[in-house]
Amino acid sequence: MLTDRRVLLVVSGSIAAYKALDLVRLLRKAGAAVTAILTAGGARFVTKEALAGITGQRVHDDLWAAEAEIGHIRLARWPDLVVVAPASAGLLARMAQGLTDDLAATVLLATRAPVLVAPAMNPAMWEHPATRANMAALRSRGVRVVGPGTGAMAEPESGPGRLAEPPEILAAIEAMLAPGGRPLAGRHALVTAGPTHEPIDPVRYIANRSSGKQGYAIAAALAALGARVTLVSGPVMLPDPPGVTAVRVESAREMLAACEAALPADIAVMAAAVADWRVAREATQKLKKEPGAAAPVLEMALNPDILATLSRHAQRPGLVVGFAAETEKVVQHATEKRLRKGCDWIVANDVSGDVMGGERNTVHLVTAEGVEDWPELPKSEVAERLARRIAEAMA
Template identity: 65%
Template sequence: MSGKRILLIVGGGIAAYKALELVRELRRAGIGTTAVLTKAGKQFVTPLSLGALTEQPVYEDLFDLKDETEMGHIQLSRQADLVVVCPATANLLSRMAAGGASDLAATLLLATDKPVLAVPAMNVRMWQHAATRRNVAQLRADGVTVMEPDEGEMACGEFGPGRLPEVPAIVAKICGLLSPGAKPLAGKRALVTAGPTHEPIDPVRYIANRSSGKQGFAIAAALAAQGADVTLVAGPVNLPTPAGVKRVDVETAREMAGAIDAALPADVAVMVAAVADWRTADAATAKMKKGAGGPPALALVENPDILATVSAAGARRPKLVIGFAAETDSIVDHANTKLAKKGCDWIVANDVSGEVMGGDANRIHLITASGVEDWPELPKGEVAAKLAARIAEALG
């Protein structure tokens, strides 16, 4: 992607803050960015922050005298390899479909002779409204690429399609448009596990680990964006299935082990799930009641060691097996021990003594045969994109 440039038009809406993360990831991919900030977008991100990340002037006003003396809006519309509207609000999509030219963003979109990608983000009712559906259909008929939004909880509290797609998915779409067919993991099969397992004690109680599943789902999305055929074995979590990913839902460790065995062989396995180490020997068939004798004694037995089993799968063993180690102390030491004990190729270790579980950021240590890489704290989507890039490099 080195030498490629995009013109990024940042619309209004709470999702505008993710434009900053998008610029960072594009820079990592070698893609330069020039930003145009709409009046509404300026309510959520500042020209200073966008300019610092793009290392370019940020454009806002159609009637900047110096630029317009040089017909700056025409130059801006032609200099990039791709125009990206992110987030593309309902209002922006409407103006694009109608061919309006009331501000700099709309004028650039009307004047450009380059491909255009729109990345929608809006309330679920606005996305599903007949007017928005007509606008999207018109834009696609006009040759604009419009991504489908993700499904999930909105900032307004409602649930459904309308969320901005995850940044790794946007980056992958941009890379695909800039260099069609450039999918480093095309033809590769990936297996990812995510979330906790629930081990029943009785019909209403269970043993579990604290896990939101966010990191595993982000990794599955990043691998799919790189072209891999991804199977995601997910414990009980309430997260939308990433685009292009085959999802298998399970509850217990034994169910997860069975689903993994059915998904093999694969080229890479990324074992992110927080699998419960133990289960009750015999789960009660009825709710256990309090009694005068105190709490009942629970007989525990070990669950299958999924990571060790995959690492020792013989001819069905993935070429690259990656385990995760959630630790509260001596992070690297415990991870090195786990790497040797489980027989996997890499361990991704992270400190979960703070607020990592359920959060949106992670600080990890990547342990391989070559040593330890300490990564800075990053959003989980960026961790996923970086790990997917390393996986693509390792698989060649």
């Protein structure tokens, strides 16, 4: 709950600005006091009257009027948290540059309160190097980020850039404002995600169907609890999670090298679906199919065991969590794997259905104390639940 907590909400120019009204409703229901700043762009999508009606407070939109009546410094000092939702590409750029060309930018520069931004923009704008650089600068200064999501836009296209849904933004706000809301602050978490690609020749490889969604969600959930997260990712079609340092690799050997380079770490969550084998001798030229010739025989070699290596490493993280993707005897195989690998926990899931690439997961948490059977959940909720359990263990 957010009883007696003060949230200053900045609404900037995006067609998603209407969702700010629902966010205010959720904040007030949770007990927070909300005051809003409406930018000129935001006013093209929602009205001052609508925001005033739902916040129960005067809406601020003019730097000079605020200077005369309340003062932008007083406004900047009032909140426990400043939330920018939606955060347009333009306002994010002005924040990164420290501009003071309107009330919102001036208050954001003057505030000493923590800041949470919820970006919302066209996918091309979100992926543009300028926006990426602005986000990196803001994160380096401690600005927290929630979203954006991926999906259909107002324009007839789809991709990353959708405003996070109000309940997701509320959860991020609660995590930042609740007592102990950043229990992993000062901790370094190493997370692996996605598949590995093991080359056969310059154009072919061995892989699996892992989408990386679960590992990416875990990285984001740990970052939301305050951890400094290094995400070592195999080839996936996902944007880097906000506030996370991502290292992209291809093969299992590259993934192990990246993991060892990231040490020391307090926490390691090995969610990647690493290929067990690779071709012993990768062809330097494309293997050709010759008329009448037999199919080539591929000699296989074992890949390094990343989970076992980190579990027995000289710089072993304090908590090592493995994953077991099984199609039968899920808990039995995971229990055996935990002992064999030397890790602390195993997250086991049945991948005989559409888990790989899907949005939901049913997992079992296997520890030395026993097995916790979790219900089927969205992968984001699996990640949040696991992150909370990790935070409890690290405490």
